[in-house]
Amino acid sequence: MQRLFGGEFGSQIAWLLPTALLSLVVLVVAAGRAGRTDKTRAFAVLWGGWLVVTGLVFSYMQGIIHPYYMIALAPAIAALIGAAASVLWRRRSEWLARAALAGGALLTAGWSFSLLNATPTWQPWLRWTVLIAGVIGAGLVLLLPELQLHRTALRRAGLFAGALLALTALAGPAAYSVQTISTAHSGAIPTAGPAGAGGGFGGGRPGGMGGRMGTSPGATTGQGGTGTGGAGSTNGQGGTATAPQGGGGIGRFLGGAGTSGVSSELVTLLQQGAKGYTWAAAAVTANGAAPLQIASEVPVMAIGGFNGTDPAPSLAEFQELVAQGKVHYFIGSGGGGMGGRGGSNGTSSEISAWVTANFQAQTVGSTTVYDLTGN
Structure with missing residues (x-):
């Protein structure tokens, strides 16, 4: 799934993708040796199958593929993380559950830092805020049950830890969403976030290219200068992609x-x-x-x-x-x-x-x- 973690694709969908894969493992382990009709296992098979199969298709498909296709992964990512977080939070009195929850927080914080670092001049404070919130939240989740606190204080500390975990998970994607909504866009191939966003294994994208075309016969791709192609401009920050068929058609x-x-x-x-x-x-x-x-x-x-x-x-x-x-x-x-x-x-x-x-x-x-x- 390297394609999903790098370049344009990483900044569009990969914020919570590593944590979603960890969540799938958590749900399978939580189901354990339960009966065939166990709802937790069925949930994991349904949404985990959606995530893995769709992710593999996007990773290895040839021909025309655009970053906005990655929206198809969002429901599975949300379902798996939400379910796993619920299971682990209910069992937070167990050390292994707390360790998994803390590990997910650290994984999310580190990966979000990496994605935000692809645009170091855009809101540079944000990546550090996410990283620090993730570390503190993970530490609180691990250590709170060991502290001798009054019930009220313990409850408040737990809520604070939960808020830090939510900030860690959502601050990066939310900031990208706000930036996208507040910036004028044009064209038929949208991408979210600031120009040059990318990261992970694949590097950044120059000015926001609207999509990729692979090896389909007769297809070409363009990026950079303006043109009259059917694909239109990407996100108002980069160039205009050329039409799949080239030159002068009614497209x-x-x-x-x-x-x-x-x-x-x-x-x-x-x-x-x-x-x-x-x-x-x-x-x-x-x-x-x-x-x-x-x-x-x-x-x-x-x-x-x-x-x-x-x-x-x-x-x-x-x-x-x-x-x-x-x-x-x-x-x-x-x-x-x-x-x-x-x-x-x-x-x-x-x-x-x-x-x-x-x-x-x-x-x-x-x-x-x-x-x-x-x-």
């Missing part, structure tokens, strides 16, 4: 500009041409089809799926749909070429080439449109 409409790139002439054409057709138009990639459909409120087919690399529909299937009169227009680029490309040998390219060779192009607004009825 540019989604890059934080919403439907502003869809001309009123094109909207009128689609609305007037929708009657009697299953799809008023077809466009390569979801980034190409979505803004058209949103702006015109008529059905638009997304050829090739999200980034144009899926073989759906095939060329033969698309030709059959056209022959049946189910698709009225094919949308090309804003500058005269075809829309998304879907790889040089992909199905999307085959469809684009077939349309180019067999139908007349016209310019509507600044967009190239092909009338598939031959009119």
Whole structure:
């Protein structure tokens, strides 16, 4: 799970991830040799399975992956830590339970310090506050039962220790949340926290890159300077990522500009041409089809799926749909070429080439449109 602890991913989800794994062990041990229907064990299997399986998928998956996907781990992390903390607190009179609770506090404090240290100039006091609170809280949890205190004093000290543990666990993520809420963001690929946040095994991220793309065919990734790609800007602090399909397609409409790139002439054409057709138009990639459909409120087919690399529909299937009169227009680029490309040998390219060779192009607004009825 190294990916989850480093770089962008660590600062998005890893704050309590080590403690969640420890909590899973605690719950399994607490269940012991209880019966098959034991609720604690069932709880551990359910949420532990969620955490481990999802974490492994994110750790080893190839292709397109963005840090905000990590939100899928949050319910399991919260459930495991909450349950384990409850079990250990109820059994805090036992030395082993106190040791586990204190160990979790120290683990959380140390790891939060590491993540916050990735941005040493941003709120530098916070990482030390978290670390000191964790050490003091862990010490109180371990030593309080050994101290000869009056019941009232012992209760107050216990509440103080609990408050320190909560501060240790939540101060870092809460600070990131406040920073994110209070900072203007734009684009379609959000990341939380200050620019350059990262840490763990993978180092920081330069200005907040919006996501990562792995080895999927035909996919590229960008970071840094501005552009017109479908991915849009990341978090208002870094550059604009390029569109998965590259250059000039209608997918540019989604890059934080919403439907502003869809001309009123094109909207009128689609609305007037929708009657009697299953799809008023077809466009390569979801980034190409979505803004058209949103702006015109008529059905638009997304050829090739999200980034144009899926073989759906095939060329033969698309030709059959056209022959049946189910698709009225094919949308090309804003500058005269075809829309998304879907790889040089992909199905999307085959469809684009077939349309180019067999139908007349016209310019509507600044967009190239092909009338598939031959009119």
